Amino acid sequence: AQTVTQSQPEMSVQEAETVTLSCTYDTSESNYYLFWYKQPPSRQMILVIRQEAYKQQNATENRFSVNFQKAAKSFSLKISDSQLGDTAMYFCAFMKSSGGNYQLIWGAGTKLIIKP
Amino acid sequence: DVKVTQSSRYLVKRTGEKVFLECVQDMDHENMFWYRQDPGLGLRLIYFSYDVKMKEKGDIPEGYSVSREKKERFSLILESASTNQTSMYLCASSLVVGENSNQPQHFGDGTRLSIL
Numbered sequence: 498a499q500t501v502t503q504s505q506p507e508m509s510v511q512e513a514e515t516v517t518l519s520c521t522y523d524t525s526e527s528n529y530y531l532f533w534y535k536q537p538p539s540r541q542m543i544l545v546i547r548q549e550a551y552k553q554q555n556a557t558e559n560r561f562s563v564n565f566q567k568a569a570k571s572f573s574l575k576i577s578d579s580q581l582g583d584t585a586m587y588f589c590a591f592m593k594s595s596g597g598n599y600q601l602i603w604g605a606g607t608k609l610i611i612k613p
Numbered sequence: 614d615v616k617v618t619q620s621s622r623y624l625v626k627r628t629g630e631k632v633f634l635e636c637v638q639d640m641d642h643e644n645m646f647w648y649r650q651d652p653g654l655g656l657r658l659i660y661f662s663y664d665v666k667m668k669e670k671g672d673i674p675e676g677y678s679v680s681r682e683k684k685e686r687f688s689l690i691l692e693s694a695s696t697n698q699t700s701m702y703l704c705a706s707s708l709v710v711g712e713n714s715n716q717p718q719h720f721g722d723g724t725r726l727s728i729l
Binding site for chain 2: 503540606
């Protein structure tokens with residue numbers, strides 16, 4: 498069974514610092530998709546960044562980038578120049594196929610606090 | 614922008630009641646999902662639907678049912694509410710998968726349901 502593990506329940510850093518959130522997953526599939534989602538306090542879950550497993554180049558979205566290590570089944574999220582608005586729960590998710598329908602398998606989440 | 618609207622942000626019901634959670638999306642998405650979110654467990658899929666009147670069980674369907682009579686609306690039903698169903702419920706939608714299987718899911722604001 499596919500699983501997603503986020504080993505850091507909570508992290509806190511000072512504003513403007515760089516922070517890396519870890520995520521590992523387990524799958525026997527060769528092609529799949531990985532996502533990081535962000536859920537600010539009392540607000541909507543939104544997509545931060547996505548990565549296709551067949552692409553070797555790491556995805557980047559402004560201050561957010563990933564370090565995708567396919568052989569190690571690792572998919573970490575780096576946030577550069579962190580801002581107060583980055584305070585949120587961050588979830589790593591793996592997209593699996595099930596009879597032609599695609600579902601997300603979610604990690605337990607990392608609570609990130611950016612301190613002023 | 615995609616808008617996924619859940620009918621209630623907060624809901625309090627009593628044990629044994631039949632509870633309806635409603636979700637509407639305005640982007641003509643084929644796929645719709647219901648999750649429950651509990652601390653330390655991430656998001657767990659209850660049911661999903663890839664077409665009108667179609668439904669598939671997720672990882673934790675027991676005690677729940679769903680209805681999708683129209684493409685834009687996906688309802689979650691707690692047949693006889695119990696205290697262990699107290700949780701945050703999230704609805705999401707996405708475009709049809711296949712070649713575009715990396716299409717992200719778009720989420721509503723969530724319904725915090727308390728069963729007394």
